[in-house]
Amino acid sequence: MxxxxxxxxxxxxxxxxxxxxxxxxxxxxxxxxxxxxxxxxxxxxxxxxxxxxxxxxxxxxxxxxxxxxxxxxxxxxxxxxxxxxxxxxxxxxxxxxxxxxxxxxxxxxxxxxxxxxxxxxxxxxxxxxxxxxxxxxxxxxxxxxxxxxxxxxxxxxxxxxxxxxxxxxxxxxxxxxxxxxxxxxxxxxxxxxxxxxxxxxxxxxxxxxxxxxPKLDILSVILAAVGFGGIIMGFSGLGDYGLSLNVILPLIIGIVSLIIFAARQLTMEHPLLDLHVFKYPFFTIGIIINVINVMVVFAVVIILPMYMQNGLGTTSFVASLVMLPGSILNCLLPLLAGHIYDRHGPKIIVSSGLAVMCISMIFLSNLSVSTTLAAVLIINCGLYIGSALLMSPNQTNTLGNLDSKHYASGSAIMTSLQQMGGAIGSSLFVSFMSFGQHSYLQNIITPDPAQQISALISGVNFSFLIGAIILAFVFLLSLFLKKEVHA
Structure with missing residues (x-):
């Protein structure tokens, strides 16, 4: 009204x-x-x-x-x-x-x-x-x-x-x-x-x-906070501590808390979130695509500037300028993506976006000290183009195909998990980078500056390679997307 x-x-x-x-x-x-x-x-x-x-x-x-x-x-x-x-x-x-x-x-x-x-x-x-x-x-x-x-x-x-x-x-x-x-x-x-x-x-x-x-179920909020916090804390320590108690214990606490949270929501008369929406395959697949997309983008936003500044020796300002064109494309392309979705449905545009992201991540996993800033700019633009193509159509398809009674929970789940995906992506992929660095330096007692840079780039490449593999898996999932699938 x-x-x-x-x-x-x-x-x-x-x-x-x-x-x-x-x-x-x-x-x-x-x-x-x-x-x-x-x-x-x-x-x-x-x-x-x-x-x-x-x-x-x-x-x-x-x-x-x-x-x-x-x-x-x-x-x-x-x-x-x-x-x-x-x-x-x-x-x-x-x-x-x-x-x-x-x-x-x-x-x-x-x-x-x-x-x-x-x-x-x-x-x-x-x-x-x-x-x-x-x-x-x-x-x-x-x-x-x-x-x-x-x-x-x-x-x-x-x-x-x-x-x-x-x-x-x-x-x-x-x-x-x-x-x-x-x-x-x-x-x-x-x-x-x-x-x-x-x-x-x-x-x-x-x-x-x-x-x-209205009444707020405090226990549900605590369980969600402990669950996501534990998982993110565990992932963030993976690169520095490996599969030690510092990593395993927070992960176990986080996973158990989320399981209890989910069970509680499914049995409550007025749950914080109606998790029954996950019974729809298009919703579950859409949420997975959305979360992975945000995880990868947040990882690149954090790791790529580190590579440019510590690996290539650029200033913060130059590194930010390299990232700028991709950011602009990411803001403008959703309008085109929405038009394509309206005419052809989700499969073509979402799958194409994931394919472009995957290819871009493969290129990012082969960075070196001789990679030019122009090359980094172009590859980063490719990643953002792929993300922009899939983001809006995937969200529209995921929420738009729900029954109206599920709109509120579906929207809350998507926005919350989108934020959590960013947090998990930041911690998880930085841990992959740290793991790659440590693996490179494990047999070097006193690394010189050149070896430190090589170790950093090795860690960056390893992190982005994992990202490419995850995107390839999600690309396969996107092939099952359909439009106007109502319960």
């Missing part, structure tokens, strides 16, 4: 003075501007640090497996908050949720900006992630309420472009800043925008949802 006048509110249950307002065209534009500005800046913070990981590793004397947690924890925590987003939106007013998200983002940005060691920076990232986890679902929910159905596709496309472009352009922005100042200054610049967004929100944002008193 579109809210246009005060008379709409008795029907919606929004009858308090706090909620009554006239949503005209001008109000809607102001509300969307405030929400999108906050969403863009929050997502900008998600991946900005990946381009300066080599600097942070040197400054704080930490390993690649440790530094990747700065991105992994952000994605993990925001994903956990996504799981309870429906509860939060029903329980609290729009203004309260928005201002809460801004407070978390402002505090987290300040903590990150003044950090002088890894634990403090890590804590700042956790606080920021909570704010992002609250804000992003609020943006999409508000749009569904304010925008007429016949215009929702266009507006949702615009919002997706803004939200998805931020993580892509963040490393480029950070790389540019590194040419003039220390990476800490990024957080000061972002802080200014967050404060401005909070002030604008106080002025323009109105309550557009009905506040109820």
């Amino acid at each position: 579109v809210l246009n006048t005060d008379e709409d509110y008795p029907q919606m249950g929004l009858n308090s003075k706090e909620n009554k307002f006239s949503v005209n065209k001008n109000n809607t534009k102001k509300i969307l501007f405030v929400l999108l500005l906050g969403g863009f800046m929050s997502m900008l913070s998600e991946t900005a640090l990946s381009i300066v990981f080599p600097h942070i590793m040197l400054q704080y004397n930490i390993s690649a497996g440790t530094v990747q947690w700065l991105t992994t924890i952000y994605v993990l925590v925001s994903g956990i908050v996504f799981l309870i987003s429906a509860f939060l939106i029903e329980r609290f007013s729009t203004r309260k949720l928005f201002m809460s998200s801004m407070i978390f983002l402002i505090i987290g940005t300040i903590v990150s900006g003044v950090s002088s060691n890894f634990p403090v920076l890590f804590a700042g990232r956790v606080i920021q992630a909570v704010g992002t986890g609250i804000l992003v679902p609020l943006i999409f929910n508000t749009i569904l309420i304010l925008i007429p159905r016949q215009k929702q596709g266009l507006v949702m496309g615009l919002v997706s472009l803004v939200i998805l472009s931020a993580p892509m352009f963040a490393p480029v922005f950070m790389g540019f800043l590194m040419g003039f100042m220390d990476w800490h200054w990024f957080f000061l610049l972002v802080l200014v925008f967050f404060i401005a967004t909070a002030v604008l929100g106080l002025s323009f944002l109105k309550n557009v949802t009905e506040v109820t008193r």
